[in-house]
Amino acid sequence: MRLRTKLISMLGAAALLAVSVPAFAQEAFAQESTVADTSARHRDNDRQGQDRQGRDHQGLIVIGHRGASGYRPEHTLESYRLAIRQGADFIEPDLVSTKDGVLVARHENEISGTTDVASHPEFAGRRTTKVVDGVSLTGWFTEDFTLAEIKTLRAKERIPAVRPRNTRYDGRFQIPTFAEVVQLAKREGRNGRPVGIYPETKHPTYFAKEGRRIDGTPIHVSLGTKLVETLVAEGFTDPKRVFIQSFDVENLLELKKRIMPAAGVSFPLVQLYDDIGQAKPYDMVYNASHGEDLAAIYGGLNERIEGGIGAETTYGALTTQRALNWMKANYASGIGPWKSNLLPRTALDPKVDANGDGKAELGTRNTGAVHPMLARALKAGLLVHPYTLRAEESFLTQTPSGISQSALGEAVQLYSLGVQGFFIDQPDVGVAAREIFLDLSRP
Numbered sequence: 001m002r003l004r005t006k007l008i009s010m011l012g013a014a015a016l017l018a019v020s021v022p023a024f025a026q027e028a029f030a031q032e033s034t035v036a037d038t039s040a041r042h043r044d045n046d047r048q049g050q051d052r053q054g055r056d057h058q059g060l061i062v063i064g065h066r067g068a069s070g071y072r073p074e075h076t077l078e079s080y081r082l083a084i085r086q087g088a089d090f091i092e093p094d095l096v097s098t099k100d101g102v103l104v105a106r107h108e109n110e111i112s113g114t115t116d117v118a119s120h121p122e123f124a125g126r127r128t129t130k131v132v133d134g135v136s137l138t139g140w141f142t143e144d145f146t147l148a149e150i151k152t153l154r155a156k157e158r159i160p161a162v163r164p165r166n167t168r169y170d171g172r173f174q175i176p177t178f179a180e181v182v183q184l185a186k187r188e189g190r191n192g193r194p195v196g197i198y199p200e201t202k203h204p205t206y207f208a209k210e211g212r213r214i215d216g217t218p219i220h221v222s223l224g225t226k227l228v229e230t231l232v233a234e235g236f237t238d239p240k241r242v243f244i245q246s247f248d249v250e251n252l253l254e255l256k257k258r259i260m261p262a263a264g265v266s267f268p269l270v271q272l273y274d275d276i277g278q279a280k281p282y283d284m285v286y287n288a289s290h291g292e293d294l295a296a297i298y299g300g301l302n303e304r305i306e307g308g309i310g311a312e313t314t315y316g317a318l319t320t321q322r323a324l325n326w327m328k329a330n331y332a333s334g335i336g337p338w339k340s341n342l343l344p345r346t347a348l349d350p351k352v353d354a355n356g357d358g359k360a361e362l363g364t365r366n367t368g369a370v371h372p373m374l375a376r377a378l379k380a381g382l383l384v385h386p387y388t389l390r391a392e393e394s395f396l397t398q399t400p401s402g403i404s405q406s407a408l409g410e411a412v413q414l415y416s417l418g419v420q421g422f423f424i425d426q427p428d429v430g431v432a433a434r435e436i437f438l439d440l441s442r443p
C-alpha cells in the first residue's frame with residue numbers, strides 16, 4: 001500500500017490537525033531496511049520538485065534540520081544521509097570554523113554538548129570560558145582545534161533525555177567538514193534526484209570580528225567567504241540547490257554585495273529571525289556598540305527601521321512591511337521565522353499527556369493568532385521557511401480549541417497558511433505532510 005493512500009485512510013481529513021505522531025514516523029523509518037526501500041522508491045523520481053507519484057510539489061520543500069536529527073545525532077553524514085533517503089529536498093548544515101579555517105558542521109562552536117571532547121584527556125587544557133554573541137559559555141570551542149584534532153572526536157546525541165534511541169549512535173560518527181556534506185549531497189543526488197544544501201553561518205560576527213582563540217589571537221574568519229569558496233570548489237553552484245541562511249544581517253548583505261559577485265555565483269539568501277519580541281541581531285548589537293558606520297553597513301534598511309538601527313534593535317523591527325520590502329529588494333529571497341512567533345502559543349499548566357505514555361510533556365496551546373509578518377512577507381514576495389518542527393511531545397502544542405497536535409498536523413497547517421517549506425527534525429513526517437496537503441488541496 002502506498003504511504004500516501006495509507007495515510008489518508010489512517011487519518012481522515014477532519015482529524016489531520018490533531019492526530020498523534022504516526023507510528024511509521026517513530027518506528028519504520030528508524031529501521032535501515034525500510035529506509036533502504038524508501039530510498040529506492042525515491043530514486044525512481046526524475047527530479048527534485050516531484051513527489052513519488054511524479055507530481056509537481058508546487059514549490060513546497062522539506063528541509064532536513066541538522067539532517068534527520070530526530071533519528072540520528074545531528075550534523076553527522078549519517079544524519080544528513082537519512083534525511084535525503086527520507087525525501088528531504090534540502091539538508092541543513094550549521095557551519096563554524098576550525099583553528100585552521102576549515103568549515104565544519106556543528107550547531108555551536110562550543111562542542112561539549114554534541115561531541116565526546118570532554119572525555120579526551122589530551123584536550124583537557126582547551127576547556128575555557130568565552131563570550132559568544134553576548135552569552136558566556138564554558139567548554140571547548142572549534143576555533144581552538146585543528147581539523148585533524150576535530151576529526152579525532154566523535155558525535156553524540158544533543159538531547160539524550162528526549163531522544164534516548166539516538167544514543168545508540170553515540171561515539172560512532174565523525175564531525176563532517178562542509179566539503180564532505182556537499183560531496184554527500186552530490187553523491188546522493190547523482191541518480192536524478194537533486195539534493196539541495198541549506199547552510200547556516202553560525203555566529204558570523206563573532207568569527208569575523210569579535211572572537212578570539214584560546215591563545216588570544218583574533219579568529220578573523222569570514223564564514224560567508226569560506227562557504228562560497230567551498231561551494232565553488234565543489235562545483236555546487238546551481239542556485240536551485242542552495243539557500244544560505246543566517247540570524248545575522250550584515251553577513252547576508254556582504255554575501256549579496258561582495259562575496260557572491262566576486263565568486264561569480266548567486267544563491268538565494270534567507271534571513272532567520274530569532275524571537276521577534278526580545279532577541280536582537282547580534283551584528284547590529286556589535287556594530288552599534290562599537291561605533292561602526294551603520295548607514296554604510298545597512299544602507300537603506302537603516303531608514304526602514306523606526307529610530308534607525310541600534311544596539312536595541314530587535315528582530316521585531318524587521319517584521320514591518322517597509323523593512324520586509326527593503327530586504328526583498330536588496331538581499332533576501334526568504335525569511336526563516338520561529339514558528340512560535342508566526343503562531344503564538346500560551347503556556348499550559350499543568351502540562352498534558354498527549355500520547356498517553358504516562359508522561360505529561362505537552363505544555364503549550366496556540367492562541368489562534370497568526371502574526372502579520374507572514375502575510376507581509378508573502379506580499380513582499382519572500383519565501384517563508386519557519387523553524388523547527390519536532391515530533392516529540394515536549395515540542396508539540398494544542399490547537400486553540402485544545403486538541404493536541406502532532407508534528408504532521410502542524411506541518412500541514414503551516415503549508416495551508418502559505419509557507420513554502422519548513423525545517424524539521426523528522427523529514428519523513430514533513431514529506432508525508434506535503435503529500436497530504438497536496439492531496440487535500442487538489443480540486
Ligand SMILES: [Ca+2]
Pocket residue numbers: 352353354355356357358359360361393
Ligand atoms: Ca506523554
